[in-house]
Amino acid sequence: MFRYFELTFSHGIMSHNATNPEKNEPLQTATAPQPLFYGSLRLPTRYLLSPLAGFTNLPFRRIVRRLGGVGLCTTDLVSARGLLERSPKSMQLIETCAEDSPYAVQIFGPDRQEMADAAQFLEEYGVDSIDINMGCPVARITGNGAGSAMMCATDSTLELVRAVVEAVSIPVTVKMRLGWDDSQLTAPFFAREFEQVGVVAVAIHGRTREQGFKGDVNRDGIRQVVEAVEKIPVIGNGDILNVADAERMFQETGCHGISIGRGALANPWIFRQLVEWEITGDCAPAGNFEDRLELMLLQFSHLREQVGTNRAIRMFRKMGHWYLKAMRVHKSLRHEFQLAKSLDEVREAIARIREAGPVGGNRSGLLPDMHIPVPGGPVEKW
Numbered sequence: 001m002f003r004y005f006e007l008t009f010s011h012g013i014m015s016h017n018a019t020n021p022e023k024n025e026p027l028q029t030a031t032a033p034q035p036l037f038y039g040s041l042r043l044p045t046r047y048l049l050s051p052l053a054g055f056t057n058l059p060f061r062r063i064v065r066r067l068g069g070v071g072l073c074t075t076d077l078v079s080a081r082g083l084l085e086r087s088p089k090s091m092q093l094i095e096t097c098a099e100d101s102p103y104a105v106q107i108f109g110p111d112r113q114e115m116a117d118a119a120q121f122l123e124e125y126g127v128d129s130i131d132i133n134m135g136c137p138v139a140r141i142t143g144n145g146a147g148s149a150m151m152c153a154t155d156s157t158l159e160l161v162r163a164v165v166e167a168v169s170i171p172v173t174v175k176m177r178l179g180w181d182d183s184q185l186t187a188p189f190f191a192r193e194f195e196q197v198g199v200v201a202v203a204i205h206g207r208t209r210e211q212g213f214k215g216d217v218n219r220d221g222i223r224q225v226v227e228a229v230e231k232i233p234v235i236g237n238g239d240i241l242n243v244a245d246a247e248r249m250f251q252e253t254g255c256h257g258i259s260i261g262r263g264a265l266a267n268p269w270i271f272r273q274l275v276e277w278e279i280t281g282d283c284a285p286a287g288n289f290e291d292r293l294e295l296m297l298l299q300f301s302h303l304r305e306q307v308g309t310n311r312a313i314r315m316f317r318k319m320g321h322w323y324l325k326a327m328r329v330h331k332s333l334r335h336e337f338q339l340a341k342s343l344d345e346v347r348e349a350i351a352r353i354r355e356a357g358p359v360g361g362n363r364s365g366l367l368p369d370m371h372i373p374v375p376g377g378p379v380e381k382w
């Protein structure tokens, strides 16, 4: 079983008064973290899950929660219009459960009224916080003036964000990139303005829309956003894969929290590790092959609960392929998993995978770094 389950952080990681139960003396903290608040919402930790459309669904969020350390999970981006129409796809994206708390729903759309109405619907639905997507670079979204295209339109963007804030009493945040391209780094301007209209936090992916996922994260750009706001927290995001990356993000940007997307898919233990590091200055390694396999099966069973066995088998092929590849499972066994059509066949494939172990590795050692797929080619064509 997962080796970290027995550890709990019932009072979160922010306690400066935490004591070492064995020695009954204060723990050494690597940093002196401040509690992170989204308005009146106190987040249990300052390590947040960044939305990854197609991946950060409820089954994945549940396993991240179970491993511990995450301060807030946000859904994949959801269309405001889809929510108003109660489209099955949108309604499935916002599904949650008791342990998935606190959680934010991220909405996108170019229309001010639709966004405000969708926010109201979400408040009634019971979400803890609403996040506005201003970072998505995909043409299907930006073509309508939503996502990162909002970073090019000052007045209409401010009006839209104001309308959402005024429509609800729960916290509203914005996630954006640094700007459209290097000649328009508008994030500091928007962050300052958003704070004035009542946005309670901004998350910044330290790249421009033009960059897509290429090039380095511009931490200096994130720092400029931190300096532009008065009080609200700024969440630094981009390329954080381990504790050292997180530490660098905090140090070089002065950000108040970090959000992790691809790094959490590669290593769902990362939030737990960051909390441990924050409290003790060190952390246990991520799970090994056996732990990973358990986690994968747990995620699959959560997906079955959500969508039923037959659909879960089909839906899990993408995620399963990707997990198994990263776990260095032999190609023929991965193929067998992909071909499984019934629960029995899935179980048989997994049993063989467990028996065989990783190619050229071992079951108890560290897993190799996972490659995370991102859209490729020119960003205009995504």
Ligand SMILES: Cc1cc2nc3c(=O)[nH]c(=O)nc-3n(C[C@H](O)[C@H](O)[C@H](O)COP(=O)(O)O)c2cc1C
Residues within 6 Å of the ligand: 050, 051, 052, 053, 054, 075, 076, 077, 106, 133, 135, 136, 175, 205, 237, 238, 239, 240, 259, 260, 261, 262, 263, 373, 374, 375
């Ligand atoms: C496959 C994929 C899907 C994504 N979906 C979303 C999304 O729905 N909403 C959003 O704000 N950002 C989305 N992002 C961007 C991530 O949230 C994050 O900002 C970016 O990947 C950089 O952080 P990371 O290096 O920790 O992954 C997505 C990224 C990827 C790779």
